Amino acid sequence: MSETGLSIGFIGLGIMGLPMAANLVQGGHRVRGFARSEQTRAKAAEQGIEAVGSTAEAVDGADVVITVLPDSPDVVEVGLGEGGVLGHTAAGVLWIDMSTIDPDTARDLHARSTAQGVRFLDAPVSGGEAGAIEGQLSIMVGGEAEVLESARGLLDLLGTTIVHVGPAGSGQVVKAANQIVVAGNIQILAEALVFLRGQDADLERALEVIGGGLAGSTVLQRKRESLLAGDFRPGFRARLHHKDLGIVQRSARAAGVGLPATALVTQLMQTLVARGDGDLDHSALYAQCAELNAVKP
The missing domain is CATH 1.10.1040.10 (N-(1-d-carboxylethyl)-l-norvaline Dehydrogenase; domain 2)
Structure with missing residues (x-):
């Protein structure tokens, strides 16, 4: 996976997600973002993010999908539900879930993604809104080490401490x-x-x-x-x-x-x-x- 000029589908443009997506745009990537709130989508557009009306639109044709969502059910719905990530991505796409969710949910999503040929990392973050804005998050990554290495250049735009902590679920x-x-x-x-x-x-x-x-x-x-x-x-x-x-x-x-x-x-x-x-x-x-x-x- 090339680390420059990627097409990124970004789901979840809240307090953390919006500045993270904006940093990816500033890093030279094309970011299509979806959030339920029309007001949030308007703010995203101001940051150079292509605000779209659904998860399916955001991830269609993407090289990388990033989710930053509140809880396990939200990630499951966005990932597995009708119009979700796995229904609209091809084999070889990388899905990085940067939400904070239950470790067992992360392991299940990893297994389901792998079965479909989609690479999956659980990569929750710490550092708060300020860290997200400054691109200085700490990112704890679970999944295959080689998958992380292929995405490290992308994650470098979001954080300063990026550590592989073990197999799927370990990040959580x-x-x-x-x-x-x-x-x-x-x-x-x-x-x-x-x-x-x-x-x-x-x-x-x-x-x-x-x-x-x-x-x-x-x-x-x-x-x-x-x-x-x-x-x-x-x-x-x-x-x-x-x-x-x-x-x-x-x-x-x-x-x-x-x-x-x-x-x-x-x-x-x-x-x-x-x-x-x-x-x-x-x-x-x-x-x-x-x-x-x-x-x-």
């Missing part, structure tokens, strides 16, 4: 582990901020010095300014992180491992969603923690 397993770390980090950061407020500390200075030491993290770096401003506009929606932690819980149960701290953070994320804040950024865990302590974030 590693992404689930990533989501454990991110959720736990946000919750502990939220509690640290509430603690600092209780001591009348200067939050900006405190986070500056904390960020320069062992407690520093990408979460702190990316979320610092919005946390200080109490700005919880979504870069990654809490309801999607709640979905991801559900994948963790199911996979952990199937593997027979106990994750007590993760279970607690999962319940806190579920509470955030249950109270109606699922469309806020996942850093709104701080708002919830602040409210429990009767302080304003």
Whole structure:
């Protein structure tokens, strides 16, 4: 597969997908994108993406298909349903699913794609909206190593850390582990901020010095300014992180491992969603923690 001037069918032009597709256009590829929302399709057209009216139109004649969708059922529907990816792609096409879904679903899609002669990678991402815009995502890839190598030039336009982590489904397993770390980090950061407020500390200075030491993290770096401003506009929606932690819980149960701290953070994320804040950024865990302590974030 040539890595220049590819025809790419891109399904899912949300907070993450739209800037990813735009980066592929800037890299010299032809991108036909589909999203259900007419408003989203209009935004895509502004980025040089050819906005089309269906999955079938997006993938017809494509060299590569990329999906960035909210959940396992969405990927299954787009991939296997009427008018879906496998119904409109030829043998030899590469399908890269960059959604975060259940590992077993990824394995099943890999098997079905392979049976049809379509190459499949599960390649979920981490880095949030900022990473998608900047082309600095971390991409964890499951599938055949040689298939990844054939697509590496394309993925280089989307991320700076691209790692083959194992056979089909492994990308999703590693992404689930990533989501454990991110959720736990946000919750502990939220509690640290509430603690600092209780001591009348200067939050900006405190986070500056904390960020320069062992407690520093990408979460702190990316979320610092919005946390200080109490700005919880979504870069990654809490309801999607709640979905991801559900994948963790199911996979952990199937593997027979106990994750007590993760279970607690999962319940806190579920509470955030249950109270109606699922469309806020996942850093709104701080708002919830602040409210429990009767302080304003």
